[in-house]
Amino acid sequence: MSDGSRLAATIWLPKDAEENPVPAILEYIPYRKNDFTAIRDSIRHPYFAGHGYASIRVDIRGSGDSDGILVDEYLKQEQDDALEVLDWIGKQPWSTGSVGMIGKSWGGFSSLQVAARQHPALKTIITLCSTDDRYADDVHYKGGTLLSSDMLWWASTMFAYNARPQDPEVVGESWRDNWLDRLENTPPNVEEWVKHQRRDGYWKHGSICEDYSDVKIPVFAVSGWQDGYTNAVFRLLENLPNESKGLIGPWAHEYPEVATPEPAIGFLQEALRWWDQWLKGIDTGIMDEPKLTSWIQDSELPKVQYTERPGRWVADHAWPSTNVSGTSLWLADGKLMNGAKASGESTIPSVQEHGYYAGVFCPFGQPGDLPSDQRLENGKSVVFTSDPLQETVELLGHPVLNAELSSDQERALLAVRLSDKAPTGESTLISWGVLNLTHRNSHEHPEPLEPGEKYKVSIQLDALGQQLPAGHQLEVALSPTYWPQAWPSPKPVSLKLYQGEDTHLSLPVRTPHRDDDSCGNFENPETAQVIGKDIIREGERTRNLTHDLITNSWKLEDFSDEGERILHTNGLQHGSMNKNTYTIKGDDPLSARVNCEWELTIGRDEWQTKLKTFSEMTSDATCFYLTNTMTAFESDKEIFHKTWKKEIPRDFV
Structure with missing residues (x-):
């Protein structure tokens, strides 16, 4: 680096790269390439090198064998170093000067942030399990609540x-x-x-949602329905260059060629098609394919781990998609209704242990990660249930709860669970959301609640791709607690929910499209030989x-x-x-x-x-x-x- 510090790298090269220079692929993360990620790195970096790329894995400053101390996430120093790494790659005899970045989680974050710095050598990125908003959509805060x-x-x-x-x-x-x-x-x-604790300049740094126009290169955004970062894929597709594409499978927080639950896919082959398109100028046909390819999951009874999630791939050629339209259900008298009821109210008391059966915020595919049967939670919240569905429905996108409510305390939160209730009674959590009600107007400028005063709020739940079969019911459960996901309000809270025109659930209903049947024809997973x-x-x-x-x-x-x-190896x-x-x-x-x-x-x-x-x-x-x-x-x-x-x-x- 320009200050004399040294960053440690491992580089895999095609055998003849110095005689016939190749594009480069960079993964830039702090997780120690020589031990902690050595097995993971061996899966894909030699694979890329074996298909005509220089594949480079760098420990960021302060991690692994690199110099320095890593004092925080996503510092400007981290981005500056990445720009110097890109400079260095461009000067090597084996490099054509064209570079792509790939990364999962921290590596996905850093690739987005470095893309926003507009280095001329960086032509494209593949970002997996990442976010464009460090405050609203990461492991620190959710809906203005502290993610305990x-x-x-x-x-x-x-x-x-x-x-x-x-x-x-x-x-x-x-x-x-x-x-x-x-x-x-x-x-x-x-x-x-x-x-x-609020959305200030600390969180705005590194959040590319502050100005999406800073990213001028194509982005391939990838996630899974069990990942904690699925929401970002939809925002990225809506706001980044038109050439960008998205892929969402049933997976947890992992690369799709090794992810659970099944079906895993030949993701490294898909990555090569993307690299060949943007780093070698080869028309691979990938740009003729849908903007968003996503897996609509079949309804399943609740389990804390799935080895497989049956379903089907669907194609959407734009996002927002013309295949998705909103439909609303109103909350009244314990029911989700097709029309609003004129008056009435429901009291929603605090039960501090509500939320223990939510599963983990960001599953990695380990046993026990997923939510339990939500009947274990429903007695600790207020539940609104629809009539049995008359026909099968598919959802793709964000459910949104709009509510008119009041609080008996100046500080309160509202947690929302959306579940698929089977005819046999089991309740499977399919989405959730939470809002610190003092953040109802702004995450930057919170305001106390006036006890007893009515407020209208909107809570966007996590995105989902879900089939709901005929005969099943939808459940919406509300509570002013959700431990241990959200840190509790200082005092026990009682909310009042006012039924009427302003209290309803909006659902993103997707109409099947003829292109669905021809999408998602992925190859079986390939990898390099694992060390x-x-x-x-x-x-x-x-x-x-x-x-x-x-x-x-x-x-x-x-x-x-x-x-x-x-x-x-070592x-x-x-x-x-x-x-x-x-x-x-x-x-x-x-x-x-x-x-x-x-x-x-x-x-x-x-x-x-x-x-x-x-x-x-x-x-x-x-x-x-x-x-x-x-x-x-x-x-x-x-x-x-x-x-x-x-x-x-x-x-x-």
Whole structure:
């Protein structure tokens, strides 16, 4: 880099690339290419190189074997470094000077952000499981509520990840001093994230939705219905250059060639068609295909994990699509009705443990990720149910709840669940949304509620692609609590919902199109040969919910052992374990508590290191309280221990 820092990269090249230069593909992420993502990288980077591309994997500044300390997500420094990497690629003898970027999650974010910087060498990107809006559609806040399921968990994850040491075989004897520097100066990002509880300049940075016109290159946006980032695909298609395309399958937060649930697809072949079109100028026919190809899921009974989601691929040649139109159902007297009822009201009380059966915010395809039968939640909320459907309906896009309501408190939220109720009674969650009611007019300028005053609000639920069979019913469930997804309001809240013209659910009903039958003809998955490994410890996942009947305390313990392995390519041994605990008392919103624990190991032969972290978040009526502790070991000897504590005022949350 221009400041003298060095970034670590692995580069896969076609054998004759120096004699016959090729375009390049860049993946730019902080997840440690030589150990943590080594297996993942081996699936696709050699594949691209074997098909005529230089495929480059870079650890961003402060991660893996790159120099520096990673102090936060998506900094301007990160983008500036990426521009220098693009400069460097263009100067190499094996490069034609044309580059594409690809990435999932952080890599998808960074590819969008770098695209907005308009480097002349960057011709296109493939962004997977990412977002264009860092405030409204990421792991920190949702609908202006603090996302307690993920805010601390993700911060604790990066707190531990960023403090891991460099590899002595790569950087030499400096590794230990560098490690101690990382341990001392790697911050708990949750402190900065909680400081910014409204949509201010901190979140606008890196959010390309601030000015979509900054992105002038074609974008291939990919996600899945179980991913936490599906909504962004629709916004990107609506706002980015016309050549951009979208793909949504049934998948969790993963690349589609290895994702669950089935059907997985030959995504690397699709990526090659995209690269060939935009980096080699070959007409692959991909631009003649639909703007959005999406998987409409068949109705299924609720399970916390699916290995397969039956359904069908459908084609939409524009977004918004002429195949989708809105239809409304009105909420009144416990029913979803085809017409508005003139008057009446429903009281919606607080039940603090409502939401424990929601599943995780962003499933990675692990057992237990998905929502349980929503009958377990319905008694803790107010439910409105439609008559049985007379014919099968397909939905594609965002449901929207419009409501007229009042609150008995100055601060309150409204959570909305949309479920598919089978004739046998099971209730499958198909979409949800939440709104901090002090953000009803703006995420930038929240306003307190006047108790008893009526307000009209609109809540956009997560996008879905879902079939609803004849005979099934729709359920809308409302509550002023949704723990542990949303941090509770400071006091128990009672809402009143006023039925009438202004309280209704809008549904995106899709009419089948003749082109549906000819779309989605994907090949079977292909990958490069995965690198070898020896398993030291198998992985394991448990999710246990307990209820103390005497104290009315609820506790969810989510434990994930990702196992431990030795890589054949470099002899590195690495493993990780994570436990997250969410507790609350049924009558006390101020009892909410999140604890996140990590243990990470990395080593080789006589060189062994271990990190243990503990993170905690609590609140009272006026402040959030954060505690983060890091302990590091070298060969089982403790070499570092530090605790960070922070008190941050609540800001309309």
